[in-house]
Amino acid sequence: MSHAIELTGVFDAQHYGKRLDQALSDLFPDYSRTRIKEWILQDMVTLDGQVANKPRDKVMEGQQVRILATIEEAHQWLPQDIELDIVYEDDDILVIDKPAGLVVHPGAGTPDGTVLNALLHHYPAIAEVPRAGIVHRLDKDTTGLMVVAKSIPAQTHLVDALQRRDITREYEAIAVGHMTAGGTVDEPISRHSTLRTHMAVNPMGKPAVTHYRVAEKFRAHTRLRLRLETGRTHQIRVHMAYIKHPLVGDPVYGGRLRPIRQATPELTEALRGFKRQALHATMLRLEHPITGELMEWHSPIPADMVELLEVLRADTAAHPDDIVWI
Structure with a gap:
């Protein structure tokens, strides 16, 4: 479903000579430049009564602007009483701690039962x-923290902050292999050429940067702390697999379970029984989209990862002089 909106205004001296999409973004800051560009291309913008459908065109002082546009609503999805772990909420945003197994947005194969359906019920x-x-x-x-906008202005500012890389997201992960030091993976990512639900490093893809540091070393695994500069689909999972530490x-990207020399039955069982990627969004820091206040939240590592870490520590303690390079 969708609803229509009408926006009107007049370009003044500060807009003179600017691109149409830029000037409209200045005039209507509650809407993102990407959305405004779409409206222009869809012939929804007029200047002095004439359709203006070229985002690059320069504007003049005194031009009368009118936008007749439609905004898609989430009403096509049903509210559902699904429990959310809300760690913060005010009039503009909420921050949730997502559990494993909960899809964020409806899509192919998951028409409901998602975070979005839960949000519609909650608010x-x-x-x-x-x-x-x-x-x-x-x-x-993947478990952990994510922010949600409760208004269009908040959403616009959060999207812009993400694009400017002004939102800090840190993750905890357990990777296969003994890693000696941290580093950065700066490799573009796009859809896999044949497996359309998978992503892959591709020189023609979108820029993607992941920083990682070693938090704890085990015989054949490494606990990592990671920070995203970009937010590509499956980014951490793809980048870690790319450097041979899935x-x-x-x-999807982990490959087959490789045997570990002298592994205890407890370790083998723990690794075989861990059926999801060991990845948790543990820290989120941002400027509030309306007040500008710097805010930060933390989420402890979930129980399944804690249990796996305990088994890995016990295995490492039992073989203090042994490093397994796998």
């Missing part, structure tokens, strides 16, 4: 915000 007015305020996502089996349990 019905969020239906007026595109995608129910979701500005970034976590994979179904995440434990990753069903």
Whole structure:
């Protein structure tokens, strides 16, 4: 479903000579430049009564602007009483701690039972915000923190902050292999050429940068702390697999479970039984989209990762002089 909006205004001296999409973004700051550009290309913008459909065109002082546009609503999705772990909420945003197994947004194969459906139940007015305020996502089996906008102005500012890389997101992960030092993976990512639900490093893809540091070393695994500069789909999972250190349990990029020399039955069972990628969004820091206040939240590592770490520590303690390079 969608609803129509009408926006009117007049360009003044500060807009003179600017691109149309830039000038409109200045005039209507509650809407993102990307959305405004789409409206221009869809012939929804007029200047002095004439359709203006070229985002690059320069504007003149005194031109009368009118936008007749439509905004998609989330009303096509049903509110569902799904429990959300809300760690912060005010009039403009909420921050949730997502569990494993919960999909963020409806899609092919998952028409409902998602974070979006839960948001519509928790706060019905969020239906007026595109995608129910979701500005970034976590994979179904990745746990941890994500922010949601409760209004269009908040959403616009959060999306812009993400694009400027002004939102800090840190993750905890357990990777396969003994890593000696941290580093950065700066490799572009795009859709896999043949497996369309997978992503892959591709020189023609979009820029993607992941920083990682070693937090704890085990015989054949490494606990990592990672920070994203960009937010590509499956970014951490793809980048770690690319450098030959896939995440434990990753069903897509992890490959087959490789045997570990002298592994105890407990370790073998723990690794075989870990059926999701060992990845948790543990810290989120941002400037509040309306007040500008710097805010930060932390989420402890979930129980399944804690249990796996305990088994890895016990295995390492039992073989203090042994490093398994796998």
